[in-house]
Amino acid sequence: MLYRIGRSFFNRYPRLMTGLVGAVAKRVPLSVRHGKEFRETRRLLERSQWWSRARHEAYQLEQLQKTVAQAFEVSPFYRGLYGRAGVRPEDLQTLDDIRRFPTITKDDLRSHLEGMINPAVDRRSLIEFCTGGTTGPGVVIPFEESYRNRSRAFMWHLWENVGYQPHMPAAILQHRECPPEVNDGIWYEDKPSNALVLSAHRLSAKTIDRYVEALREHRPRVLIAYPSLAYLFSSYLKEIGFDEKLFDLVILGSETLYEFQRKSLEEVFQATVRIHYGHIESCTLFGYCEHSNVYHVQTEYGFTELLNDDGTPAAEGEAGEVVATNFGNRALPLVRYRTGDLAQPAAGTCECGRQYPLVEQIIGRKGDFIRTPSGATHSPILIEFLMDRVLLDGRDRFADLQIVQTQIDEILVRVVPGHDYHPEDVENFCRLLSRELDDEIAVSQETVAEIPRTDRQKKSLVVSRLDGP
Ligand SMILES: [Zn+2]
Numbered sequence: 265m266l267y268r269i270g271r272s273f274f275n276r277y278p279r280l281m282t283g284l285v286g287a288v289a290k291r292v293p294l295s296v297r298h299g300k301e302f303r304e305t306r307r308l309l310e311r312s313q314w315w316s317r318a319r320h321e322a323y324q325l326e327q328l329q330k331t332v333a334q335a336f337e338v339s340p341f342y343r344g345l346y347g348r349a350g351v352r353p354e355d356l357q358t359l360d361d362i363r364r365f366p367t368i369t370k371d372d373l374r375s376h377l378e379g380m381i382n383p384a385v386d387r388r389s390l391i392e393f394c395t396g397g398t399t400g401p402g403v404v405i406p407f408e409e410s411y412r413n414r415s416r417a418f419m420w421h422l423w424e425n426v427g428y429q430p431h432m433p434a435a436i437l438q439h440r441e442c443p444p445e446v447n448d449g450i451w452y453e454d455k456p457s458n459a460l461v462l463s464a465h466r467l468s469a470k471t472i473d474r475y476v477e478a479l480r481e482h483r484p485r486v487l488i489a490y491p492s493l494a495y496l497f498s499s500y501l502k503e504i505g506f507d508e509k510l511f512d513l514v515i516l517g518s519e520t521l522y523e524f525q526r527k528s529l530e531e532v533f534q535a536t537v538r539i540h541y542g543h544i545e546s547c548t549l550f551g552y553c554e555h556s557n558v559y560h561v562q563t564e565y566g567f568t569e570l571l572n573d574d575g576t577p578a579a580e581g582e583a584g585e586v587v588a589t590n591f592g593n594r595a596l597p598l599v600r601y602r603t604g605d606l607a608q609p610a611a612g613t614c615e616c617g618r619q620y621p622l623v624e625q626i627i628g629r630k631g632d633f634i635r636t637p638s639g640a641t642h643s644p645i646l647i648e649f650l651m652d653r654v655l656l657d658g659r660d661r662f663a664d665l666q667i668v669q670t671q672i673d674e675i676l677v678r679v680v681p682g683h684d685y686h687p688e689d690v691e692n693f694c695r696l697l698s699r700e701l702d703d704e705i706a707v708s709q710e711t712v713a714e715i716p717r718t719d720r721q722k723k724s725l726v727v728s729r730l731d732g733p
Pocket residue numbers: 552553554555556560614615616617618
């Protein structure tokens with residue numbers, strides 16, 4: 265497969281991200297607040313980040329065997345699945361043996377969730393999160409509190425590795441509501457969290473000075489944001505010719521980060537930009553380190569495979585689907601879960617000395633690509649690029665936009681008009697899009713009041729209704 269690609273990223277951990285900031289600032293030691301699992305995982309990661317590749321693999325095999333055996337034991341779904349495939353947990357003697365076991369999909373989760381949940385856990389004590397989904401309804405994933413605390417320890421470890429320190433003053437630019445009676449709803453100070461919360465809703469060319477004022481007054485050292493909002497913010501700052509260092513560090517999550525966005529953020533904020541990748545399903549976690557913009561696959565978190573369509577591992581330069589097995593979610597073992605995300609492995613090891621497998625880039629979700637009748641595949645970065653060109657001189661023209669591929673030769677552009685909307689903006693956009701797709705696809709448009717979000721966490725720019733990969 266040939267993709268037009270750019271460095272990009274998904275992360276669906278918003279609750280954990282902001283939760284960490286709040287927890288630290290309340291000055292209750294995290295180890296007390298988040299219990300034994302948190303402490304033990306922190307201790308493990310302190311050591312394991314310096315393990316050899318062989319030691320990581322031995323740990324992975326041990327955990328993988330445990331997860332597969334547990335899935336087989338507690339879940340009629342897995343017993344049936346493995347029975348039909350003619351495999352048993354004891355067949356798993358090397359890491360490569362895992363490829364004999366069938367993969368599972370989100371559709372399996374939707375249809376067989378009850379048969380997958382461990383009947384031995386107390387259902388009333390479980391915490392549940394709903395996954396997003398552009399291709400259907402989300403799925404509720406149950407966790408024990410201890411598993412969530414384990415995940416927190418991983419996130420905390422990754423944040424620390426990129427320079428986040430406890431009690432560091434932060435600015436948060438996500439989709440948190442600001443009380444309208446305080447500072448005209450533009451910002452408020454969340455004192456317990458030691459954070460300046462900035463409104464995403466009020467951010468515009470007209471209000472940008474107020475944001476700058478608040479940031480100058482509070483001097484947060486880190487910006488915690490969604491990539492699209494951080495980029496929007498940097499664009500407004502650029503427009504007013506702002507040239508002042510606002511943050512040391514920008515930590516992003518929950519959406520794709522495109523290369524042009526990362527460059528703009530580094531330039532405008534004069535800060536280090538870091539991002540992590542994970543899912544609500546909590547099977548896999550990748551993070552940047554202090555030295556590089558290459559993802560390190562956290563091998564203690566779960567077992568991650570990057571697979572070609574024929575099930576073989578993707579080589580360097582190829583794009584493989586992220587297929588992952590969780591370690592330690594006793595409530596719901598997920599073995600070889602197909603995430604639908606495509607990632608590109610990188611060879612070698614990082615200069616930081618850690619021996620984790622590396623991922624060069626996350627290039628999108630399978631359903632997020634546009635295909636043309638002649639067989640070309642275009643990643644959503646194309647759309648971002650075109651939007652950038654159309655919106656050069658103003659950001660209030662489209663309040664929202666989505667591309668839906670309804671047929672191999674038909675695309676619908678849905679637009680929610682912004683304050684400065686003119687019909688020629690969308691016509692211009694459609695014309696550019698059609699040209700980029702070599703005029704092989706008919707591009708039509710509709711203006712709508714709102715774009716329905718089936719995915720709670722991530723904004724999907726492209727929705728493909730075509731079957732197959
Ligand atoms: Zn590194």
